[in-house]
Amino acid sequence: MSVDADLTRPADADAPVATGEAGERLLALWEIASVTLSFLAAAWVAAPFAEDNSKLVGAVPVAFALVLMLLSHRARGETARAVGWRADNFGRALLLLALPMLAAAAVVVLVGWTYRSFRVSKLENWQWVLWLFAWGLIQQYALHGFVNRRAQLVWGRGWRSVLAVAAVFALLHLPNPWLTLATFAGGALWAAVYQRAPNIPALAVSHALMSLLLVWALPPWVMKSLRVGFKYFN
Numbered sequence: 001m002s003v004d005a006d007l008t009r010p011a012d013a014d015a016p017v018a019t020g021e022a023g024e025r026l027l028a029l030w031e032i033a034s035v036t037l038s039f040l041a042a043a044w045v046a047a048p049f050a051e052d053n054s055k056l057v058g059a060v061p062v063a064f065a066l067v068l069m070l071l072s073h074r075a076r077g078e079t080a081r082a083v084g085w086r087a088d089n090f091g092r093a094l095l096l097l098a099l100p101m102l103a104a105a106a107v108v109v110l111v112g113w114t115y116r117s118f119r120v121s122k123l124e125n126w127q128w129v130l131w132l133f134a135w136g137l138i139q140q141y142a143l144h145g146f147v148n149r150r151a152q153l154v155w156g157r158g159w160r161s162v163l164a165v166a167a168v169f170a171l172l173h174l175p176n177p178w179l180t181l182a183t184f185a186g187g188a189l190w191a192a193v194y195q196r197a198p199n200i201p202a203l204a205v206s207h208a209l210m211s212l213l214l215v216w217a218l219p220p221w222v223m224k225s226l227r228v229g230f231k232y233f234n
Helices: 003-007 022-044 046-052 055-076 090-115 126-155 159-171 177-196 200-217 220-226 229-233
Strands: none
Touching: 022 046, 022 055, 022 126, 022 159, 022 229, 046 055, 046 229, 055 126, 090 177, 090 200, 126 159, 126 177, 126 200, 159 177, 177 200, 177 220, 200 220
């Protein structure tokens, strides 16, 4: 069975489907745009003020996006389980992620070995490591528990909605060129896996592990400490 054919099969009874109604698709597009713009505002507009005043300033657009998503879930009758906050398919999601992650890890390690750029200083900061997982959890929830589900309402399950989700994720990591490419590839993988086994914690684990690997193995000039938006230029 082809990948596209497999992706068009319902992952479970809670999976969204394309309605074919113009109004519903327009509403879903508006929801995707609103959340995306909120995260872009946090990276590009709020970041300069957060540097000079308080980090809480940068959290305002993110909080706005989270409130919007929660209200949308409630309006649509989406349960936490449907969104991906569940444990029953955690192992299946990790199995689907395992081989692509191993392949990507091999490439990253090879690059690190070539440039002799392995370093552990950043990984020794346990607070940063915990924050990386927590931030990954928020990103995966927003990207898949919300954007992916809304993209499926517009384009259905399969490669079109997968690429749309990947494009949104890459957009949020501009202007960091290598990180933008990496997040497009990662976003496509996570989107495809989510459509087959919707599990936010599993995606967050994958996100955190791959981020740690990038920071550990790649030269600083490649990822610039995973900086995006306004902070990329600091």
